[in-house]
Amino acid sequence: MEKTGTNVWNNCLQIIKDNIPTQSYKTWFEPIKALRLEGNVLTIQVPSLFFYEWLEEHYVGLLRKTVKKQLGDEGRLEYNIVVEKSSSSKPFTTNMPSTGNGSEAKYQSIPVAVTLNKDIKNPFVIPGLKKLQVDPQLNPNYCFENFIEGDCNRLARSAGYAVAAKPGGTAFNPLLLYGGVGLGKTHLGQAIGNEIKRTNPEKLVIYVSCEKFCQQFVDSLKNNTINDFVNFYQAMDVIIMDDVHNFAGKEKTQDIFFHIFNHLHQSGKQLILTSDRAPKDITGLEDRLLSRFKWGLSADLQVPDLETRMAILKKKMYADGIELPTEVIEYVAHNIDNNVRELEGAMVSLLAQSTLNKKEINLGLAKSMLKNFIKHTSREISMEYIQKLVCEYFEVPIEMVKSKTRKREIVQARQISMYLAKSHTKTSLKSIGQFFGGRDHSTVIYACQTVEDLIDTDKKFKNYVQDIQKKLKMS
Incomplete structure (x- = not known):
């Protein structure tokens, strides 16, 4: 039987199908078409540059083995990447096998036109229009005029105004705004978006919460519309994403956003992110994504004076x-x-x-x-209440905190109790020492200093103290 591109690729697919999950196969391999076979070069067509990048990053080893099995050691795979809805395309050739961990992708850097049309199913697209139109999801009440500037937010506001004046054209890309609840992160992020739309109405701006983005990604997997999802976000000029700390633990969603981030950043498009904590304190994110959050400017919003x-x-x-x-x-x-x-x-x-x-x-x-x-x-908080709260938090008996034991968990609970008693009551150091087992004031000073040092150096310990302080405020 004469070898053709179609039957060689079908043979490759049989091997690939047995080695990856069914959903992954449907998402990343079923849309691929075999175009031709010329000698030892198999040409396949993939729907987008993102598709190509994903295959190269996640399945290059599997592709290398299957092509080698079908075409021998000299076998090569050529990608034909569709860059427009028309028949226009650009070839990207990859040698198989290759040296190193990845394949040797031989291609020139070229602009890729993302295909978008009115048929894309995305909740933000206004239906019935030939040209892509997007509802930016911005609240018009969030603007710079009603965002009060103070020492607590001056850097963030100034950076936001610079970004609004020249989106993608400053060093503040991404601009990451972080701070506690209710300090104006969402207001400032949307104010930037509203100002950009006012001065550049043709720009595609979208505001989306991290949770909504994650849900849309899950829906696109379920409906097999991952291409539409990625292409939509890659077409934006400005993305404002709220609460990026919620990416924690969502590995596949992080992976998708990583590629979207790269595409936009390399294209000179603007990203504005918000988080409830500084990048260094965000846990559960891949290092490569977290490092990109630090590329631009991280500006904090503090409690106003x-x-x-x-x-x-x-x-x-x-x-x-x-x-x-x-x-x-x-x-x-x-x-x-x-x-x-x-x-x-x-x-x-x-x-x-x-x-x-x-x-x-x-x-x-x-x-x-x-x-x-x-x-x-x-209502003044009592030392008795502080001691009770700390002991319940660490699940240690109250009487043990006042004892002479040097067990690590008991000492930790005692020192935190002393630190909080000093911070939240008007009791003297001598009285605090007496309350916690008849100790002198120097022991209290040492305990407070130890807690402060650990807060600065031990993230886990810092979270302990912050959790207990939140419970005190709620009491």
């Missing part, structure tokens, strides 16, 4: 056409210092109470209404 909190409240009141006594604004800003979201929520509750009960907003009403928001300020 009193002056910034007051400015935020005044700005909100002005936008809503409301006037409040200065003493009320000062009281709310002074007592609610966790995050901007809670600050604004407290003010909304105060306004609602005033409107519904037809009461004038004054300091008395503010104190009465906001006690649920600031209850932690009027």
Whole structure:
């Protein structure tokens, strides 16, 4: 029987099918077409450059063995990569077998036109339009005009404004904004997107949460539309992705985003990411992806100081056409210092109470209404409660913490209890030492210093302390 490209490739597929999961086979090998066989060179057509990169990275060894088995040691595989919807394509040749861990891909760097059309099934595409149109998923209320600048966010805001003025054209790519809950990461990220759309309406901008991106990827696997999914995101000019720390543990989704990230970055497109922690503290991500998050600028948003909190409240009141006594604004800003979201929520509750009960907003009403928001300020935490909380957290008996034992887990619980007692109560060092087993003040000083040193050097220990502190705040 005469060898043809089709039957040689079909023989290769039989071997490949027996060596990889069924879903992987359907996703990465069924779409491939055999074009021709010329001597020892088998030419196959793959749908996109991304497809080629994926095969080279994940299946090059398997391809090398199967082609060698069918065509001998001199066998070569040539990829014909479709770069447009028309018949236009570019050949990429790979020698089989090759030296090293990967194959020797011989091709020149060329621009690849991503095929997109109205048939792509993506929740962000506006149907019925020939030219790709995308709903950017941006909230128009999130803009630079109502993002109050302070020492807590000056670097992040300045970098964001620079990116908005020249997306993809600054050193801030990616721009990673990180900070705690309610400090304005989403607001600033979307403000950048809104400004870009205002000045460059033709640019394709998309805001997407990490969770939604992960769900879309799962759906594309289920529906066998992985190409549409990847091509859609690779066609964007600006991607704003919220909460990238949620990639943790999702290896396949990380892999897809890694390739999308590379494509966009190399094409001079802008990526804006947000996270609840600094890149160095994000766990569960592949090193290669994490390193790319550090390529541009990582800017943190911190808890705003009193002056910034007051400015935020005044700005909100002005936008809503409301006037409040200065003493009320000062009281709310002074007592609610966790995050901007809670600050604004407290003010909304105060306004609602005033409107519904037809009461004038004054300091008395503010104190009465906001006690649920600031209850932690009027209730002092006791050493007994701290000790109970720490012992429950580490599952050690309370009486052991006060004993003379030097067991590591007991010493750790005792030192953290002393540290928290010093931080959260007004008790003297001498009294703290006496409470924890009749120890002197120097032991308390040593315990606090040890805890502080471990917080700076031991990530796991730092998480312990932060978890317990969160429980204290919630109590």
